[in-house]
Amino acid sequence: MLDLDLIAPEKPRRLKRVEYDAIVAAGVFDDERVELLEGVIVAMSPNDPPHASPVDLLNEILTPAVVGRARVRVQLGLIAVDESEPEPDVAVVPVGDYSREHPASAHLVVEVADSSLRKDRLVKAPLYARSGFREYWLVNVRAKVVEVHRGPSPDGWASITRHGVGETLRPEAFPDVAVAVGAILR
Numbered sequence: 001m002l003d004l005d006l007i008a009p010e011k012p013r014r015l016k017r018v019e020y021d022a023i024v025a026a027g028v029f030d031d032e033r034v035e036l037l038e039g040v041i042v043a044m045s046p047n048d049p050p051h052a053s054p055v056d057l058l059n060e061i062l063t064p065a066v067v068g069r070a071r072v073r074v075q076l077g078l079i080a081v082d083e084s085e086p087e088p089d090v091a092v093v094p095v096g097d098y099s100r101e102h103p104a105s106a107h108l109v110v111e112v113a114d115s116s117l118r119k120d121r122l123v124k125a126p127l128y129a130r131s132g133f134r135e136y137w138l139v140n141v142r143a144k145v146v147e148v149h150r151g152p153s154p155d156g157w158a159s160i161t162r163h164g165v166g167e168t169l170r171p172e173a174f175p176d177v178a179v180a181v182g183a184i185l186r
Contacts, residue, residue: 014039017083037123039083045116050141054112054184055089058139061184062092065177070107071095079104080131086124089139092171106133107173114141125149129157135172144185 015023020036023029033044045051055074063072073091079102080086090110093103109128111120120138128136129152136149136157144165150172151158163169165182 012040014083015041017079017085020083020085035077035087036083036085037127042119044087045114048114051089051112051114053186054139054141057184058090058110058112058179061179062090062177066092066174069095069174071098073098073103077102078106078109078131078133080127080133082127082130084127084131086127088124092173108135108137108171109133110137110139112139112141117142121147126156128152130154137169139184141185144181146181146185 015036016039017036020041033046034041035044036042047055059072059074066072070092071094073093075087075089076091077085077087078091078093085102088109089112090108091103091106092108093106096103111124113120117138117140125136125138129149132152134150134152136152138147138149140147146163146169148161148163148169149157149159163181165185167181169179169181171177171179
């Protein structure tokens with residue numbers, strides 16, 4: 001039997017986003033939940049009820065509130081920097097035709113984290129900042145808080161605040177939209 005360590009490359013070769021898109025279009029991952037983060041195909045956590053409920057509730061709140069001004073996408077791709085194509089739980093993106101390419105900008109990106117908290121905080125938060133997405137909410141299911149990241153830059157976020165049940169969030173791009181933390185974290 002071949003010892004794979006003997007032929008392993010010195011440096012893994014990362015995928016380009018266009019290569020990943022071609023592999024996805026070919027149906028290679030039809031039965032898997034994956035996303036591309038910094039050129040690496042990463043398995044996504046399953047959608048158990050504690051994760052799925054806040055995603056569903058956010059969609060219910062945000063979609064009618066921004067209709068005609070933005071689009072709400074649930075667990076769909078975004079074009080990000082560093083050969084990345086994450087699939088955030090919720091993204092509020094500019095109105096547009098995304099039939100040929102995923103959006104490359106976002107007013108708000110939301111990740112709901114239970115088992116994925118470490119990845120969402122340490123990998124995705126900096127990636128979203130480098131990508132210039134305006135605002136990032138990390139919904140921490142276990143702690144029942146939402147971490148709001150604002151002021152993206154290549155070096156990270158200018159501001160990170162934590163909000164608990166009893167508080168109301170308003171996306172910077174849509175200050176007329178109110179999201180009660182208690183309405184999404186039950």
